[in-house]
Amino acid sequence: MNEILNMTALELSAGIKKGEVSCQEAAQAALNVIRTRQDQLNTFITVTGRQALERAAALDRRKGSGPLFGVPGAVKDNLCTQGLRTTCASLMLERYVPPYNAGVIDLLDEAGTVLLGKLNMDEFAMGSTSETSCFGPVKNPWDLSRVPGGSSGGAAAAVAAGEVWFALGSDTGGSVRQPAAWCGVTGIKPTYGTVSRYGLVAYASSFDQVGAICRDAADCAAVLDAIQNHDPRDSTGLPGEYGGLLAGLNGDIRGMRIGMPAQLFGDELDPQVRHRVLDAARVLRDRGAQVEECCLPAADYALAAYYVIACAEASSNLARYDGVHYGKRCAGDVGLEELYLRSRSEGFGSEVKRRILLGTFVLSEGHYDAYYAKALAARDMVRKSFEELFSQYDLLLAPVTPSVAPKLGQSLEHPARMYQTDSYTVCANLTGLPAMSIPCGQSEGGMPVGVQLIGPAFGEQTLLNAAHAVQRETHWHKLRPPCFGTGGEGT
Amino acid sequence: MRITSETVEHTAALAKLKLTHEELAQAAEQLEDILNCMDVLAGVTCDTQQQAQMRKNVLREDVCRPGLERSQLLVGAPATDGTYFLVPKTVE
């Protein structure tokens, strides 16, 4: 069984097409892992066992082409699924069932994939550890006493543990790349506007982007080919020529110019992480790329600008959860004002409340100019810095996070410190640029380390080629956690 | 920037959140902590706000399409009489 589980999505789909394995067998194998591991890892909020098997059976009868045909996957629980509850891991939406599908859900369906369920996450995608879920924290498959990262922690952990072959997450400040790094899998956040946000429950509208978490870069290419498009229902979507990333994947990086922004290798960076990231840089250099240090002065503003804008938008995006139209309403016969106050205070967890408060504060009278307006200006500065860098470089290389996955419970007491975790990832969100995280080895304690690649707008092909080049040369992405599949008990 | 419990209370009222006394005090401390990290923004001088690479004039034609059935609309409503959403009486 682990043989199937060990395959990449592309290998599995090829096997299905050759008749070596059926969609149902694959789905059943994955469901077995989920059943075995759910109590330990808590990766899923909702498992669609029966519908998934029915769907797989239907696909087996139909046969089909496409690189993802028949492949079981799962999506973060902030992507709307018609008729299937979509909770955002919040008590507020614990029983919310959307009447429509997110754009990407329909596209995955068209690609012939099998949806196994909805993945656990930080509440409303706010968090860096997947501990703020109302359904309990997700555990890291490499070490059950550690967090998987967040907010797409369920997605990264599920892929790492062999529960699914691919997963969709969302990345607002690093929420795809950071858990991918901490769980030793490959994650990509595409250019803002190239994947529909329609049906992605908003956290921070100007940054939110759906991304893919997979076993390797080739699978990421296939998933992006399936989900990138121009959806007229998303006004911030960008028209363009989509598809062809997988076909264009050749791993040829000769002559590629890669910059390493010194500001993203600061003092806070754990030396072990630094060494692993530099290992990856060395592989790229060996494969023919020119890698050198460069300067990104505006990076100093990035984290502050990100949190001000993200929280401001969040405070407005989450105002709609007021107990009137859907979702949680407090119990008891109370007046309107009390209904608002109680429904929201009971429905939201503390991290969500903290960010709503912060966002409300920076937008409120007397503070807008000092915080929000400055943050917008800082975002422009960061954008300009990146534009300049991309006139000299094809890609930028940096760590994903300053350290490896921390222990459960460590981050929650010091929110300001937790926010620092996002220092290296938020730049790509502020600028809307594509970025990915690929495994680049392990710490001495055996925890995965990721390296981040950031590309210019629409630079997904370049990114994927660099990642592919590394993955052809190394085995880092093939390392599996002890609890992979149904074997092993984990630690 | 110094954040008092009163500031948090005012902000919470705007956001329609109800915090206990302990929560207020804790939130004040945490917000102050976080906002101190934001103080770096004071050094930002550039004030041109262009919406880089953002599209313009993304417009839709004025053509009707059916929306949701009323039953679909009301199915998740916390309180409804089958025709309307219901809220405790509002005073103008």
Add this chain to the structure above:
Amino acid sequence: MRWETVIGLETHVELNTDTKIFCSCSTAFGAPPNTQCCPVCMGLPGSLPVLNRRVVEYAARIALALNCSITPLNRFDRKNYFYPDLPKAYQISQLYLPIAREGWLDVEMEQGRKSIRIHEMHMEEDAGKLIHHPDGGDTRIDYNRCGVPLVEIVTEPDFRSADEVVAYLEQLRSVLLYLGVSDGKLQEGSLRCDVNLSVRPEGSQTLGVRTEMKNLGSFRAVRRAIEYESQRQIRILESGGRVIRQTLRWDEDADQSIPMRTKEDAADYRYFPEPDLPPVELDEAFLTDLRTQQPELAAQKRARYCKDWGLSAYDARMLTGQRSLAEFFERTVALGAPPKKAANWIMGQVLRQLSARNLQAQDMTLQPKVLARLIALVEQGRINRNTAVEVFDAVFDGGDPEEYIAAHGLERISDCAQVRQAVEQVFAENPRSVADWRAGKEKALGFLVGQTMRMLQGKADPQTVNKLIRDRLTEE
């Protein structure tokens, strides 16, 4: 002390597009509750707005008609507040870069023309409708109206009386109707206005503390509310008190303004740029196009009617009171009717028929060609005016004037011999009147004319009859 009332107006205009501002739901009035809603206008999690092209076009048309400067790159902002009629808990509106600023509208009043300055104009979405339970039970919410496109037009504090405000609103409504961008109905809520009012000693240059009044559902309410509120403020000031800045609701039944619940958290809407919507660029080419397509407005028509067609200012105003009436008039003239004659017919007979049937000009089935034909028949002397009115009434709801004239034998008797014969008969039958006239009783002539016309069933030209009788009387 004499007091001056200073008023500024915020007018919300519902645009008559087919669909809502950010989604494809119908805007049709009067549908069953909660049947014109979708994930977008309901603000369901994950939904996103997409701007309706026609809203931008209509708003730009209004801005041009109000002589505004258009913001080349305008943008939407979120106005955040909690209220059950607002499902997203924010309204998508425009604060920082509204579509237009700094315009004016010339308002004609009995005392002359006054120019009201427009401060700014922006696009936004309407909210749902709350239906309050009379017995204090739960409030019901209908979201059909939620997301219907609005423009809000904000004036400078240029009004000094209720008359000026009402004249402005009438003028604004006329502009909207001529542009065809709104139904402009106060009662149905497609035109709603809030009044900002303060008073100050006459001659003072500084503004007093103002109050804002909402819920003004008719011109009458606007007038009453202004009179009531300015008196209330004057009374406060004269007794040494101070006016508090607050929002009031006009209660039309009680005929008084009532303070709205004062919220503990004073309005802090935390406006910020709407991240889900890219900016709207209105380039010169687009505006030039709009300008050339812009229909002629009432004021321009009035000037043209007076200048080119010699109509009086009064006539011009009557004719342009309704856009469809002015169009009817122009089409009648285009078909060859002399403008003055056409104007008289329309202001007399057409309006008489409309008011008898309680119809608006736009609902009229009468075709301009029918009126033009009738006027031509009178001009040609084929029927006289009285007959023409009879024919007009008969064909108002449909029918051909000439067929009606033929069928009822109404064509004028132009044969002098026939008239003369009738005169002879009348003279023979009324020797007394003939004698009276000759004795100096001029009134007897009228009687003889009337008798002759009656004999000819009114189909003769009264002037011809008059002349023949006078000739006959003086013959002997």
